Amino acid sequence: MAQFNHRNIEILQNLNYEVHVAANFTHYGTLSGKSNQKFIDWLYKKGVAVHDVSIRRGFGKLLDNVNALLEINKLMKQEQFSFIHVHTPIASVLGRVIALKNKVPVLYTAHGFHFSKTSNKINWIIFPIEWTLSFFTKQLIVINQEDYGFAKRHLHAKYINYQAGVGINFNLLKSATISEHIEAKKTLLEKFDIPENARIIVSVGELTTRKNHRVVIEAIKKLGRSDVHYVIAGKGYLLSYLKNLAIELDLESQVHFMNYTTAIRRLNLAADVAVLPSLREGLSRAGLESIRDGVYLLGADIRGIKDYIVNDQVGRTFNPYDSEELATLLVKTIDMKRTKLNQESVDKLMIFDRKNIDKQMRDVYKKMGTGNDNRLRNTVGR
The missing domain is CATH 3.40.50.2000 (Glycogen Phosphorylase B;)
Known part of the structure; x- marks a missing residue:
């Protein structure tokens, strides 16, 4: 969904996937309008299918996110995806709920759990949601050591990997x-x-x-x-x-x-x-x-x-x-x-170098694309 970087798309295409990107390209957060349009243009140039969905940050945008659920559900029914890759907290919740309904395996990259040793106690209200949805996550990627240790102890994705971010040159x-x-x-x-x-x-x-x-x-x-x-x-x-x-x-x-x-x-x-x-x-x-x-x-x-x-x-x-x-x-x-x-x-x-990260992502994408004949089993993890 959001935070999908250019290299991930190229890796998927090199593996002969047809790639779709679903994100809110109308309300694009802290990006500049120019950067947002530049990314859209790049996606079209690469032959990526672009879907503008109404996902909004924060639970306060409830109506938009209810609409996004309907949009994502329609998209999954139309396209019959081999798997989906979700990133941001709200997108990961919506994506996994609809993926379960449509029996689509999910890869979730958690860019830092909102609950952590130093976060406000109110942030821990999200934990029961994350814990429940982890049962329906085939592959979880976490990007720091604290989250990796926590995920291994408390979450239930079928596979849990540590990956040192998105990669720097x-x-x-x-x-x-x-x-x-x-x-x-x-x-x-x-x-x-x-x-x-x-x-x-x-x-x-x-x-x-x-x-x-x-x-x-x-x-x-x-x-x-x-x-x-x-x-x-x-x-x-x-x-x-x-x-x-x-x-x-x-x-x-x-x-x-x-x-x-x-x-x-x-x-x-x-x-x-x-x-x-x-x-x-x-x-x-x-x-x-x-x-x-x-x-x-x-x-x-x-x-x-x-x-x-x-x-x-x-x-x-x-x-x-x-x-x-x-x-x-x-x-x-x-x-x-x-x-x-x-x-x-x-x-x-060098663990943070993009060549190392790209190799890890290539291996993960290969694994996500195999064994999807029994889609329900892959969707519900263990």
């Missing part, structure tokens, strides 16, 4: 140079009229409570340095709040909002430090990309971030509720020079 790690860093930083300074001697902190993520940019702004206040500037790439409902917080803390000239951008590598190349302060993540791509682009990462000490901060050469973790701890880490790291990761660090990170 770590070959780019070897190509980043100091000259690229200097050039990218110069461009960023000019864009926001930042002084030449400034130190740059970047964060990539939606402007939401979960992404927790507030703690970084508060930490910068504690630094007491006018030469430290913070650039946030993303859009969301907290834009006005974060702007007002910067004004309230007398940091208006030091906090800059970039809106949604696809030029993440250029942003990371310009940075002196990247901060990923999220309160909850599945396996944040933003953090992996910052490491790949050669910037030191300070990440929240939560699942889905600490998985890839493999040692102090890559980055360090902090309590995402503690701006004092983050400020202390910034004091130690903001003036550090960029250095190449040693081979030991690179070897540890």
Whole structure:
């Protein structure tokens, strides 16, 4: 459904599948309209069947999601799919319910369970739903070690695999140079009229409570340095709040909002430090990309971030509720020079490389496409 990446589609087509993508292309979340249209155009170019369905994030969009159930049910009856691959929480619930009705095997990639050791207690209301539907899931993929351990202990999918995210091109790690860093930083300074001697902190993520940019702004206040500037790439409902917080803390000239951008590598190349302060993540791509682009990462000490901060050469973790701890880490790291990761660090990170992930996905798709003669047995898992 949603979050289907380009490489998965190409893998399926190389395996001679006819691929359909069903997602809400009308209300497309935090993507830009341009990016949404670019993806649609790419799908049509690849010969993928595109279905615009009314799935909406959150249980509050009940009517839309009831309509989506009917749309998905009609689609499954028409197309007689060999299997379906669902991703986001609401889509995974709707998809599995209708797949059970139509006896279609399901592959579910959980991009971070909403219930975790650090999540709010209210999030655990989802667990009974996930537990029940796991009986009707042929293949579950989880993308961080905490979720993998939990799934193995408590869920009942026929197969449960750990996969380290959607894959990052770590070959780019070897190509980043100091000259690229200097050039990218110069461009960023000019864009926001930042002084030449400034130190740059970047964060990539939606402007939401979960992404927790507030703690970084508060930490910068504690630094007491006018030469430290913070650039946030993303859009969301907290834009006005974060702007007002910067004004309230007398940091208006030091906090800059970039809106949604696809030029993440250029942003990371310009940075002196990247901060990923999220309160909850599945396996944040933003953090992996910052490491790949050669910037030191300070990440929240939560699942889905600490998985890839493999040692102090890559980055360090902090309590995402503690701006004092983050400020202390910034004091130690903001003036550090960029250095190449040693081979030991690179070897540890290669589990997240897209070649490794693509091989795993190819094997999973092959397995999903076999033995579907008894579709009901495959649908209900064990």
